[in-house]
Amino acid sequence: MARRPLPRILSSGTASLARGRDFARTAADSATDVLHPLLTIGRGLRILASTGRRRWSQTPKDKRGPALFLAAACVLAVALVPYGPLIALITLMAAAAWQGRDRTPVNTGPGEAEAERLGSLYEALVPYFSIPEDPSPLFAHGGEWDKALSGYEFDEAGRLTRLRIRYPAYFTDGEAASRARIEALLHAKSGRGREYHFDWDQEGNQLHLSVLAALPTCIAAQPFVTSPGETVLGFTDAGSVQRTLPVLAGGDEPRDVPPVIWRTGPRSAEPHLLAVGQPGAGTSTLLRSIALQALRHGGDVLIVEGGGSGEYSCLSGRPGVLAVECGPTGALATLEWAAQETERRLIATHRAREAGRPAPEDTRRPLWILLDRPSVLAHLASADGRPDPLAQLQVPLRHGRAAHITVVVAEQFDHLELLHDAVWQHTRARVVLGPAAVQQIADVLGLPPHTTPTAQVPPGRGYARLGAGPVHRLQVPATPDPYDDAAHPAHRQAVLELLPERGPGQDPATPAKPLPAQPPAQAQGPSIDASPIPEVPAEAP
Numbered sequence: 001m002a003r004r005p006l007p008r009i010l011s012s013g014t015a016s017l018a019r020g021r022d023f024a025r026t027a028a029d030s031a032t033d034v035l036h037p038l039l040t041i042g043r044g045l046r047i048l049a050s051t052g053r054r055r056w057s058q059t060p061k062d063k064r065g066p067a068l069f070l071a072a073a074c075v076l077a078v079a080l081v082p083y084g085p086l087i088a089l090i091t092l093m094a095a096a097a098w099q100g101r102d103r104t105p106v107n108t109g110p111g112e113a114e115a116e117r118l119g120s121l122y123e124a125l126v127p128y129f130s131i132p133e134d135p136s137p138l139f140a141h142g143g144e145w146d147k148a149l150s151g152y153e154f155d156e157a158g159r160l161t162r163l164r165i166r167y168p169a170y171f172t173d174g175e176a177a178s179r180a181r182i183e184a185l186l187h188a189k190s191g192r193g194r195e196y197h198f199d200w201d202q203e204g205n206q207l208h209l210s211v212l213a214a215l216p217t218c219i220a221a222q223p224f225v226t227s228p229g230e231t232v233l234g235f236t237d238a239g240s241v242q243r244t245l246p247v248l249a250g251g252d253e254p255r256d257v258p259p260v261i262w263r264t265g266p267r268s269a270e271p272h273l274l275a276v277g278q279p280g281a282g283t284s285t286l287l288r289s290i291a292l293q294a295l296r297h298g299g300d301v302l303i304v305e306g307g308g309s310g311e312y313s314c315l316s317g318r319p320g321v322l323a324v325e326c327g328p329t330g331a332l333a334t335l336e337w338a339a340q341e342t343e344r345r346l347i348a349t350h351r352a353r354e355a356g357r358p359a360p361e362d363t364r365r366p367l368w369i370l371l372d373r374p375s376v377l378a379h380l381a382s383a384d385g386r387p388d389p390l391a392q393l394q395v396p397l398r399h400g401r402a403a404h405i406t407v408v409v410a411e412q413f414d415h416l417e418l419l420h421d422a423v424w425q426h427t428r429a430r431v432v433l434g435p436a437a438v439q440q441i442a443d444v445l446g447l448p449p450h451t452t453p454t455a456q457v458p459p460g461r462g463y464a465r466l467g468a469g470p471v472h473r474l475q476v477p478a479t480p481d482p483y484d485d486a487a488h489p490a491h492r493q494a495v496l497e498l499l500p501e502r503g504p505g506q507d508p509a510t511p512a513k514p515l516p517a518q519p520p521a522q523a524q525g526p527s528i529d530a531s532p533i534p535e536v537p538a539e540a541p
Contacts, residue, residue: 037097039100040096040097040100040101040102041093041096041097041100042096042100043096043099043100044095044096044097044098044099044100044101045096045100046100047096047099047100048092048095048096048099110152110154113158114152114154114158117158117160118145118149118152119145120189121145121149121160121186121189121190122139122143122145122148122149123141124185124189125139125148125165125167125182125185126139126140126141126143128171128178128181128182128185129148129167129168129171130168131170134168134170137168138166138167138168139167139168147166148165148166148167149163149164149165149166150164150166151163151164151208152164155211159190159191159194160190160191160209160211161210161211162208162209162210162211163186163190163208163209163210164206164207164208164209165206165207165208165209166205166206167205167206167207168205169205171205173200173202173205174202176448179198179200180438180448182198182207183196183198183452186198186209187452190209193454193455193456194211194212194452194454195211195212195214195451195452195453195454195473196209196210196211196212196451196452197209197210197211197212197450197451198450198451198452199450212237212451212473215235215236215237215461215473215474215475216235216249216250216257216475217458217460217461217475217478218249218250218478219235219247219248219249219257219475219477219478220248220249220477220478220479220488220490220491220494220495221288221289221292221477221478221479221491221494221495221498222247222248222477222494222498223296223498224245224247224259224293225245225246226245226261226293228297228298228366229263229264229265229268229297229366230261230262230263231261231262231263231264231290231293231294232245232259232260232261232262232289232293232477233259233260233261233262233286233289233290233431233464233474233476234259234260234286234460234464234474234475234476234477235247235257235258235259235260235474235475235477236258236259236260236464236472236473236474236475237258237472237473238258240258240470240472240473241258241259241260241261241472243258243259243261244256244257244258244259245257245258245259260464260466260472260474262429262466264366264406265366265401265404266401266402266404268401269428269467270428270429270466270467271400271401271406271407271426271428272397272400272406272407272408272409272426272427272428272429273290273406273407273408273409273427273429273430273431274408274409274410274411274423274424274427274429274430274431274444275287275408275409275410275411275430275431275432275433276410276411276412276413276416276430276431276432276433276444277410277412277413277432277433277434277436277462278412278413278433278434278435278436279412280434280459281433281434281435281459281460281462282433282434282459282460282461282462282476283372283410283411283412283433284311284312284372284410284481285459285460285476285477285478285479285480286410286431286433286460286476286479287303287312287370287372287408287410288311288312288315288479288480288481288495289476289477289479290368290370290408291303291312291315291321291368291370292479292495292498292499294320294366294368295318295319295320295321295500296498297366298320298365298366299320299365299366299367299368300320300321300322300365300366300367300368301315301320301321301322301368301370302321302322302323302334302338302367302368302369302370303315303321303323303324303325303370303371303372304325304331304334304335304369304370304371304372304374304377304389305324305325305326305372305373306326306331306371306372306373306374306375306376306377307372307373307376308326308327308376310326310481310483311372311481312324312372312481313481313483314481314482314483314495314496314499315499317502318499318500318501318502319500319501319502320500327377328377328380328381328384328386328389329386331374331377331389332381332386332387332389332392335369335389335390335392335393336392338367338369338392338393338395338396338405339392339393339394339395339396341367341403341405342395342396342399342400342403342405343395343399344363345362345363345403345404345405346399346402346403348360348362348363349363349402349403363403363404364404365404366404366405366406367403367404367405367406368405368406368408369393369396369400369405369406369407369408370408370410371393371407371408371409371410372410373410373411373412373415374389374390374409374411374419375390375411375412375415375418375419376415377389377390378390378418379418390419390420390423391420393407393409393420393422393423394420394422397422397423397425397426397427398422398426407426407427409423409427413436413440416444428466428467429464429465429466429467430444430445430446430464430465431462431463431464431474432444432445432462432463432464433459433460433461433462433474433476434457434459434461434462435453435454435455435456435457436453436462437453438452438453441453441463441471445463445465445471446465447465447470447471448471449463449471449473450470450471451473458475459476460474460475460476460477460478461473461474461475461476462474462476478491478494479491479495480492480495481495482495482496482499
């Protein structure tokens with residue numbers, strides 16, 4: 001039997017009812033918003049009335065007469081005062097609004113699981129922050145943790161993200177070993193796998209713990225807004241430096257990020273740099289970033305690669321790149337020329353100053369000597385019975401600042417003992433990249449970081465310290481080898497756009513070959529003229 005259609009009122013009534021229900025709900029919400037002050041005042045009047053009835057019922061019968069007389073006298077006085085009724089009405093409405101306000105209690109304290117975590121953390125700190133001679137210890141087993149722990153914040157997983165600890169004044173917070181024990185304990189109890197920042201307020205006897213957000217890894221190599229003599233090593237936390245740089249990150253989105261700026265030149269206190277890391281930590285990326293910035297500011301670059309992996313073949317044959325050496329023979333000849341060039345610049349500058357003239361232009365052009373894993377070349381030279389190429393670095397390291405020469409050495413942790421004392425003495429700017437223990441970082445930088453290093457970090461992540469300054473977290477700009485197919489295509493393209501155009505006859509896809517023992521003609525500096533400069537006759541008085 002055929003199914004009869006529903007009446008029109010039943011088939012179309014559902015949509016109409018739904019629209020009517022939505023309209024009614026919207027109208028009710030709008031009316032509630034408009035009438036909210038009246039509802040609040042009405043609720044307050046009801047509360048005041050109930051309070052008045054309760055007070056009247058609690059008043060003894062023998063005192064109700066005088067109370068009525070006093071109330072009538074007050075009403076009469078208000079009625080006789082100018083604008084008295086209006087003032088009384090305003091006062092009544094204000095009291096009703098105050099009494100009728102929303103008093104929903106806000107839960108500001110920790111939950112049960114959070115309180116249990118704070119209690120266990122407090123109990124773990126008792127052996128470190130208490131002594132038997134203390135008559136009223138702040139930390140004691142079974143004590144109240146809320147007197148010592150405050151300012152706590154938790155994430156969605158229930159783990160601590162911020163905490164303020166008040167410790168007794170007799171704790172030896174001036175000793176690095178004591179602070180390291182507390183930091184290791186808090187790292188273990190608050191959750192591993194995150195990087196914590198510890199701010200010790202030794203004057204106020206307080207320790208501030210906070211979880212640091214990951215530094216951005218999407219910033220690729222680009223023309224940074226810096227002046228000549230300034231090199232961007234990477235980017236750090238917002239509160240560490242007092243400067244920001246506009247950069248393009250993650251899909252050409254402009255943003256301001258705090259950089260770690262390394263200043264070089266004759267007036268720099270840190271003229272040379274030492275970068276240390278594990279294999280794959282990003283030291284080669286840092287050297288490529290420095291080389292691109294040096295070429296952009298009109299400097300000359302000399303690269304000595306000990307690994308021989310062709311990481312710098314993209315720079316071979318570019319204007320401003322004097323040489324890219326990969327073998328011990330070429331490295332020795334190139335570093336010998338660098339030492340002679342340092343001496344030539346010093347002599348030319350000295351003679352110009354004696355004659356009252358400015359220094360020659362070729363002596364003021366910045367020269368960058370970049371060495372990647374030079375210990376490999378030293379080992380090969382020792383095996384062949386040849387002189388150590390690193391011995392030629394002493395002259396540029398000692399006198400490079402006055403000659404506008406900057407030396408950057410990148411080495412791995414396993415071969416640090418092969419570096420000469422001159423490298424350790426004159427490289428006052430230090431960078432540590434990749435996963436490393438706190439003691440390893442302290443041995444290179446001279447100070448331990450104020451954070452807890454994590455076991456898994458992206459390439460280019462680490463710490464930097466310039467001279468006697470503080471230790472900064474660092475993320476090197478992504479500067480991969482543009483010929484590396486495994487690198488991000490956008491980052492490779494960014495590096496290619498920064499490279500100067502090769503001269504005629506150079507194949508961009510051809511990797512650099514080891515240069516001969518004699519440096520190329522473009523790397524030859526002007527010869528030093530040993531003839532004496534004629535003296536300028538003195539004017540007659």
